[in-house]
Amino acid sequence: MSSLSATLLTAANALQVYNRTFNVIENNVTNANTPGYVTQNQSMIAEPFNPAAGISGGVMTGPMLSARSQYLEQAVRTQQEALGSSQQAAAGLGQLQPLFDTTGASGVPGALNSFFNSVSQLSVSPNDMSSRQNVIAAAGQVASAFNQNAIGIQQASTNLNSETSSTIANINQIAADIAAVNGQYSSNSAATQDAGLDARLSNDLESLSQLVNYTAIQNSNGTYNIYVGGQTPLVMDSQAYKLSADFSQPQTAIRDCQGNDITAQLSDAGGSLGAMLVEKNTTLPGYMNSLNTLAAAFSDQVNTALSQGVDINGNAPAVNLFTYNAAQGAAFTMSVTAITPDQIAAASAGAPGGNGNAIAIAQMASQATMSGYTFTQAYGNLGAQVGQDVATAQQNQTAQQGLLSQATQARASASGVDLNAEAAKLVQFQQAYQAAGKLIGVIDSLGTTLMNMMSGT
Secondary structure (H helix, E strand, O other), X not given: OHHHHHHHHHHHHHHHHHHHHHHHHHHHHHOOOOOOOOOEEEEEEEOOEEHHHOEEOOEEEEEEEEOOOHHHHHHHHHHXXXXXXXXXXXXXXXXXXXXXXXXXXOHHHHHHHHHHHXXXXXXXXXXXXXXXXXXXXXXXXXXXXXXXXXHHHHHHHHHHHHHHHHHHHHHHHHHHHHHHHHHHHHHOHHHHHOHHHHHHHHHXXXXXXXXXXXXXXXXXXXXXXXXXXXXXXXXXXXXXXXXXXXXXXXXXEEEOOOOOEOHHHHOOOOHHHHHHHHHHHHHHHHHHHHHHHHHHHHHHHXXXXXXXXXOOOOOOOOOOOEEOOOOOOHHHHOEEOOOOHHHOOOEEOOOOOOOHHHHHHHHHHHOOOEOOEOHHHHHHHHHHHHHHHHHHHHHHHHHHHHHHHHHHHHHHHHHOOOHHHHHHHHHHHHHHHHHHHHXXXXXXXXXXXXXXHHHOO
């Protein structure tokens, strides 16, 4: 009778084990499309079986097994980091491309062509007041075109400040959530078996990789320590350390929780934040410097040429045509002075009423005075550089999207929920469950028969 009871208990325990397996299968199917979730498997441990010693064997539940592969997870995070960087570069630089029209139809090239054409017209009628006024108007268009380019670059820089602040806020929010999960792992070892917490942590790590470069070190209790730039603590156990952005200087600085400047660790290190820092601190200042150099050189050379001639009255010109503030940026501050039409020095010195100086200025349009390039060509080189940078960023973005897709598919194949596999497991354990149930039925019938025999009924 005792052996029947032991067998009954063994069979009943098997039903409980199989029931837990059904729950795991159900959870897998339910969360098949849940981001970050991977297949969970209920492991089983065989009990010792020795009938001679009265040990009836059976099965018991073992630890929950996750199909998550840390290697494949890291592969996805690496591609996410690279994609975040290329996406930011493509979006950030893309807004600048319309500013640089290299066709000559508008913008700075169009204004330069109009200015030199107006000077050429002045050389035909050097004493015509309308032609003189047209030169001043065309000069104003050149100044305005440079101003608009500089404003566009400055606006892109201002936009980056806002985007950087938002990105830092997102990084800090994700860090706080990772710390919260770490806290649950630290306080309750059973939490590491929670597939929901595991998916949440995986999502956080993947989202963080798109924003910033970091190193994640997993501890024995399942918690993660996160170091941005591979050096600065962001999460340590259940404690998150906030980053901040400092815009008090022309170049953006990222500071850790103690106020230390960690910008060098993050610039061009991957993630959207790294791309933002490169764009704000290096790329845009480079564009602006080239634009300022061109604006200053054009203004100075035209002013110098005019100063060598005489106005309509045969006098040396009293004022320049262009002015700018070099400290604030030539392109941003370039403007036309209060010069009047009669003060335009169209004639050469010693030849009042002539057109020699106007001809000399008009010829500047084709002179390679900018390191072997004309003014228009120099601007075209800057526009081409912007275009090339945008094209490179867009190509990188496309390539990284493909690489991320491959990494994601590899991870899904290895650890994602396969509904067909889950259906097969369900059938398998249903049969085992039914067999255990039938065994209980048989034992129950035998027990009843024995009881009846013993009672003589």
